Amino acid sequence: MTVSTASRGFWRSREGMLVLPALAFYVLIYLYPLSRLGAWSLFDDGFTLRFYAELFSEPTYFKALRNTLEISVLVTVICLILGYPLAYLMATTTSSARRVLMILVLVPFWTSILVRTFAWIVILGNNGLVNRAALAVGVTDHPLKLLFNMIGVQVGMVHVLLPFMVFPLYGVMSRIDASVVRIARSLGATPARAFLHVFLPLSLPGVAAGCVLVFLLAIGFYVTPALLGGPGEITLATMIDMMINTLLNWGLAATLGILLLVVVGAIFVLFSRLMGLSRITGAGGEPAR
Amino acid sequence: MTTDRVLPGRVALWIFCVLLLAFLIAPILVIIVTSFNDSTYLEFPPHVFSLRWYANFFTSAHWIEPTLLSVRIAVVTMVSATILGTAAAIGIVRGRFRAKRSLELFFVSPMVVPIVVLALGLYFMFSGYHLLDTPVALVLGHTVIATPIVIVIVMAALRVTDPSAELAARSLGATYWRALWFVTIPSIKAAVLSGAAFAFLISFDEVVVAIFLGGPDATTLPKRMWETIRFEIDPTLTAISSLLTLVAVFVLVAVELARRTAGGGDKA
Numbered sequence: 007m008t009v010s011t012a013s014r015g016f017w018r019s020r021e022g023m024l025v026l027p028a029l030a031f032y033v034l035i036y037l038y039p040l041s042r043l044g045a046w047s048l049f050d051d052g053f054t055l056r057f058y059a060e061l062f063s064e065p066t067y068f069k070a071l072r073n074t075l076e077i078s079v080l081v082t083v084i085c086l087i088l089g090y091p092l093a094y095l096m097a098t099t100t101s102s103a104r105r106v107l108m109i110l111v112l113v114p115f116w117t118s119i120l121v122r123t124f125a126w127i128v129i130l131g132n133n134g135l136v137n138r139a140a141l142a143v144g145v146t147d148h149p150l151k152l153l154f155n156m157i158g159v160q161v162g163m164v165h166v167l168l169p170f171m172v173f174p175l176y177g178v179m180s181r182i183d184a185s186v187v188r189i190a191r192s193l194g195a196t197p198a199r200a201f202l203h204v205f206l207p208l209s210l211p212g213v214a215a216g217c218v219l220v221f222l223l224a225i226g227f228y229v230t231p232a233l234l235g236g237p238g239e240i241t242l243a244t245m246i247d248m249m250i251n252t253l254l255n256w257g258l259a260a261t262l263g264i265l266l267l268v269v270v271g272a273i274f275v276l277f278s279r280l281m282g283l284s285r286i287t288g289a290g291g292e293p294a295r
Numbered sequence: 296m297t298t299d300r301v302l303p304g305r306v307a308l309w310i311f312c313v314l315l316l317a318f319l320i321a322p323i324l325v326i327i328v329t330s331f332n333d334s335t336y337l338e339f340p341p342h343v344f345s346l347r348w349y350a351n352f353f354t355s356a357h358w359i360e361p362t363l364l365s366v367r368i369a370v371v372t373m374v375s376a377t378i379l380g381t382a383a384a385i386g387i388v389r390g391r392f393r394a395k396r397s398l399e400l401f402f403v404s405p406m407v408v409p410i411v412v413l414a415l416g417l418y419f420m421f422s423g424y425h426l427l428d429t430p431v432a433l434v435l436g437h438t439v440i441a442t443p444i445v446i447v448i449v450m451a452a453l454r455v456t457d458p459s460a461e462l463a464a465r466s467l468g469a470t471y472w473r474a475l476w477f478v479t480i481p482s483i484k485a486a487v488l489s490g491a492a493f494a495f496l497i498s499f500d501e502v503v504v505a506i507f508l509g510g511p512d513a514t515t516l517p518k519r520m521w522e523t524i525r526f527e528i529d530p531t532l533t534a535i536s537s538l539l540t541l542v543a544v545f546v547l548v549a550v551e552l553a554r555r556t557a558g559g560g561d562k563a
Contacts, residue, residue: 020471031379035435035438092312116543121540126322247411
């Protein structure tokens with residue numbers, strides 16, 4: 007039997023019948039709307055490339071793209087630096103301690119993003135907890151500007167995206183055989199050497215998965231930059247919102263959407279080909295955007 | 296490696312992680328404590344405690360109506376995402392065909408597609424069918440976002456269940472669909488229930504699709520919160536935040552219970 011008849015057989019099989027409703031739904035409510043973006047970006051009165059030309063000639067959009075990439079890279083690096091030690095502790099501690107650590111990551115992870123972003127507005131505001139503490143201690147004599155700028159965006163986004171770094175890291179680290187590190191130690195390696203030359207290299211797939219996941223989510227992030235950022239932190243996502251709701255420029259909004267989609271899609275496909283999809287989805291990474 | 300010997304490095308690691316977890320948890324705790332304020336200012340800690348912002352939430356139509364709409368949308372989303380996702384997961388894991396990996400990739404891809412982009416596409420599409428500002432549009436959008444989580448959770452469960460029980464049922468004369476309903480589905484019950492609970496929570500908390508597709512006639516609770524946060528600081532938001540945190544904790548506890556009860560008497 008040739009491959010094509012085998013695949014055609016699938017769609018007549020019972021498993022095919024089980025997949026079909028979801029597939030039909032995805033095509034209608036997921037693929038079709040995304041393809042509408044392509045149409046809106048390419049047609050005005052007939053076919054045109056003027057939206058793309060505008061996108062690449064107007065410095066405002068270039069700045070939004072640069073902001074988006076800058077914010078995303080910084081968030082990814084901070085999440086890695088903060089998340090690696092936490093994942094390491096989770097992977098190497100007792101199972102009861104691990105359970106407590108996991109709960110403390112999962113509760114904020116599943117708490118509404120809007121709630122957490124609002125909490126940061128309350129905490130980082132001029133009259134907020136941080137500023138009152140800083141004024142009381144005498145670190146500063148005027149309220150520090152912690153909101154509606156890069157600081158606010160970074161704090162809010164790291165808070166939301168940190169678990170997306172920790173889960174894949176922990177997933178990989180928990181499968182590292184503890185005995186290989188012990189062997190290195192018994193052969194005379196210092197704890198630091200054993201970590202650097204044995205554990206760290208084995209954990210790199212987790213580093214890659216966590217970084218890709220956080221970066222992908224950061225690129226398309228909307229709620230936190232919109233609420234905690236200022237005019238200097240306009241990203242592609244907040245730009246799209248502006249195009250639709252204030253400037254009413256559907257063509258340009260669609261083009262920005264396509265740009266975002268192409269960047270995300272390229273990274274996703276490349277990574278899943280290189281590393282395997284399960285690293286992103288299987289390691290306990292559950293979405294909560 | 297599993298024992299925590301008292302090494303300086305180990306102590307430093309624990310201190311670092313405790314501070315990091317404090318960073319993760321503190322904002323939520325601050326909001327919960329602030330919600331019991333009697334003042335119109337967001338005092339922390341409150342000088343006088345009261346439940347007035349909770350009372351304000353539960354008695355004003357401005358907040359309750361969006362909440363009820365959110366519940367309705369989340370329930371319908373939960374049902375549709377669970378049915379579509381569970382069926383698809385079974386088909387992918389048990390089916391024998393070549394495009395399995397690509398299909399799986401396609402089915403989970405909404406997880407990484409920026410929601411703004413999806414919301415924009417749906418906005419264009421639904422404006423053509425006069426579906427903007429309707430609960431139907433929100434349910435459809437939320438189902439796209441929630442189905443992948445059901446698929447991921449159910450697929451993971453199916454991969455560790457033994458298909459031989461299904462084959463045994465078939466060989467004893469059960470039809471494919473009876474075996475599916477009485478053998479396969481019960482064996483992945485915990486995963487299906489977890490997926491459903493998370494699908495509910497994802498829809499209930501969802502902001503971006505709600506902002507793009509909603510309107511005066513279809514304002515969910517997150518949309519109303521969003522509008523409020525942008526223009527004023529209403530202390531009622533702190534009470535709502537506490538309640539939403541409670542919903543999330545409730546869902547997590549439900550998932551854990553489902554996992555435990557099903558984990559016990561599963562297979563001998």
